[in-house]
Amino acid sequence: MSSQGRRSAPLPKGWASRTRPRILxxxxxxxxxxxxxxxxxxxxxxxxxxxxxxxxxxQDCDANYWALCQWHHDQKTGREASAVAHAKPPRSRPAEAHPGLLP
Ligand SMILES: [Zn+2]
Known part of the structure; x- marks a missing residue:
């Protein structure tokens, strides 16, 4: 599995050896x-x-972990990534005309 560049924090200690198999x-x-x-x-x-x-x-605790299939993990990762993108302030984009003003 490739590492995910978006992770802001490193995985908790013992993740691969203990936490992951425990949750699975x-x-x-x-x-x-x-x-x-x-x-x-x-x-x-x-x-x-x-x-x-x-x-x-x-939190990094068992209550906040869950097992996911690859497909749902990809869905979730994609959705979070786009949520993060949408949270960013728009880059000096000209204001759109009000729909009511269009002909
Ligand atoms: Zn699934």
Whole structure:
């Protein structure tokens, strides 16, 4: 797995050797992502992720970790990345005309 350049903080000590396998075992190697129909995704999970990212105030504790399948991990990572991008102030972009003023 390639390292993720966006991580602002290093992973907690013992992550790979202890925390990650512990969370995967706790979550029975099943993706914990809640699905719209109720319940969880349940696909084989090989990722352990912060439910609430640390840059949004999430803690490095078991309660904030969950197992995710690769697909949901990618979805979540992508969404967080775009959320961060959207949080940035717009770069001196000219104000758009009010829709009501358009012909
Ligand atoms: Zn999943």
């Amino acid at each position: 075992r706790r979550d029975k190697h099943a993706c914990q992502w809640p699905v719209i129909t109720g319940g969880i995704c349940g696909e084989p999970a090989n990722q352990v992720d912060h439910k609430i990212p640390t840059h949004l105030g999430g």
